[in-house]
Amino acid sequence: MSEVxxxxxxxxxxxxxxxxxPDDGWPETDDSYTNxxxxxxxxxxxxGIEIHQADYYPVGHGFLGYxxxxxxxxxxxxxxxxxxxxxx
Numbered sequence: 001m002s003e004v005x006x007x008x009x010x011x012x013x014x015x016x017x018x019x020x021x022p023d024d025g026w027p028e029t030d031d032s033y034t035n036x037x038x039x040x041x042x043x044x045x046x047x048g049i050e051i052h053q054a055d056y057y058p059v060g061h062g063f064l065g066y067x068x069x070x071x072x073x074x075x076x077x078x079x080x081x082x083x084x085x086x087x088x
Contacts, residue, residue, distance in 0.1 A: 004071055004079050008057055013069065017056040026051065034068060043072050043081050050075060059084065 005015065019036050026041035040054035057069040065086075072081040 002073075002077060004073075005055075008069065008071075011059075013057045013059045015055050015057050019054050021050065021052050021054075034070075036070070039070055040072060047081060049080060051080070053077070 001009070008015070017032075017034060017036055019030075019040065021040070026037050026044060028038055028041055029035055030037035034056050036054050036056050040051045043054075044051045051072045052075045053073040055071045055073075057071075059067050059069045061067065068085045070083055070085070071079060074080050
């Protein structure tokens, strides 16, 4: 388990989706609810670096709060970008 996974798990959140970069690059969309592959493609384009792995964690906060945490890693497993999207 990576340091990022350990820290996120310490707050009680579990990884729900993890994708590895396809040989031909990330698609613009994967037509899923979270569009994790499409988000990885956007991060790759905006940062100008190859994103090797992308992860998604559903995260709660407060009584009814909910959000998404996305983490993006390079070829060496280094966290190069993350962001959280609030749903409520």
